[in-house]
Structures are given as structure tokens and as C-alpha cells.
Amino acid sequence: MLRYQYLKFYSIFQIPELREEIGKLTNSKNETTVFDIGCGIPTFSFELRNLFGVKKIVGIDRIKTFIELLGFNKNPLFYNAETIHDCYRCHVRLLMNQSEITSLKGAEFIDSFENDVKLFLGESIEDFNLKRIDNIDIVLALNIFHFVKFDSARRRIKDLICKLEESGLLIIEVNHLDNSSFTNPVYTTKLDEGVYEHNKIKQRVYLYDDNRIENLINEIEALGIKRLFDPIKIINESENVNSVFFCGKKSVVLV
């Protein structure tokens, strides 16, 4: 049986074990690359860059245009943004107001940003050719795999682990079956175990119960990923589990 930690509110970068490992990774390499899957406006990757010096951001999202991404994000911070560059500028400004990085020179970061970010829009992780990316030090897959059929998700996670550099980090958050925003019978229909479809927009989701999560984590670990801490169940106000957060480090090179 898996042992879990429980958190109501969290910022993934506040987890000490994760901070430490990202720090070690960025210190040990000239430049590190994060592959942000289902990135949206890649705010978590922005933070990896600003707080930890992760240099390159490669993102993928099935949304086709940047304007749609902005619409989907709805973050007031980006209201006047027209490009990814603008978003980054807004984000850095926000961070500059927070004590943690007041010592960093935001302007320098902004200037070099354009060459360091690549977004593949209108692409699905299900059939994305990973050869299009040179190397991956951090896989960031937050709240994305519930949009992908269970088998496809497992296959892609396996491919990603193979592609991940040695000592690279796998950071995943999957949505849980107890997350009632996806299973409310008023506006969704259950199609199969863990599979729900939104009645209006016909969006299907693939939700993970404890059993599926345990199997997924076992498979990930069998592929050479060593967990950094007990997986975290993110719970909502009603104490239901919304999602599960897992982080591991690639510790064995597979042949």
C-alpha cells in the first residue's frame, strides 16, 4: 500500500525535497531544460526558470494558438499580454515584488528569454515525436494526463522516462476519481470505470483512483525513477482528494 501525505494548499516549489533536487540539478549542469506538458501559459516553468535557473522551456499544448491559450488561462496578470514574451515579463514583475527573488536581475532574464522558450501548440502529447526535443532534464506534467486515455498516458510516461536525462526529474500531478468537478452527474456521463464525458463540450476525462495511482507509480519506479517523497494527495475544502502529486528522480539508466 502506498503511503500518502495530505495537503490542502500547496505550491509545488515549496516542497523542500523538490527544491533541493532541482537546485542540485541546475547546479550540476550548464543548462537545464524543462518539458512542460499541457503547459498552457507555462507559469510553473517560468518559476523553474526564475527561482531555480532552469534555462530552457519547451512546452506542448493541444490548444492551437497563443491567443486561445491566453483566453484559457484567464489570469488577470496576463490581460494585456500579446505574446509569450509579455507573459513572462508580467510573471517576472510579479515575482520581483515577492521577497524571494528581489536579488535577481529580472531584466536580464527577460532579455534572454526569447531564445530559451519553444512552445509546440496544436500538438497532443499522445502522438508528439519526442525526437523533436534535444534533451529533457525535467518533465513537468501537471493536470494533463487525465485528458489522455489510460493506456496512452502509461505509454507516453514510459517514453518520457526513457528520454529523461540521468538524474532528471519527473514531476506529475494526476486528477483523482474523487474530484467531483469531473464526475458530477448533473453535467457529466460516466462512460467506463474512471472515464467521464462532459455532456455539453463532450470532453472526456480519465480519472485515477487509488489503485490506478499505485499501479502507475509502481510502473514508473520499475523504470528507474526513485521517488523523492511520499506522493501527496491534494485535498479540497470538503476533504475530498482532487489530485495526486508525485515526484521522482531518474536514477538508473535503462539500456
Ligand SMILES: C[S@@+](CC[C@H](N)C(=O)[O-])C[C@H]1O[C@@H](n2cnc3c(N)ncnc32)[C@H](O)[C@@H]1O
Ligand atoms: C488543466 S490545464 C493545466 C495547465 C498547466 N499544466 C497547469 O497545471 O497549470 C490542462 C492543459 O493541458 C492541455 N491539454 C489537454 N490535453 C492535451 C494533450 N493531449 N496534449 C497536450 N496538451 C493537452 C490543455 O489544453 C490545457 O492547457
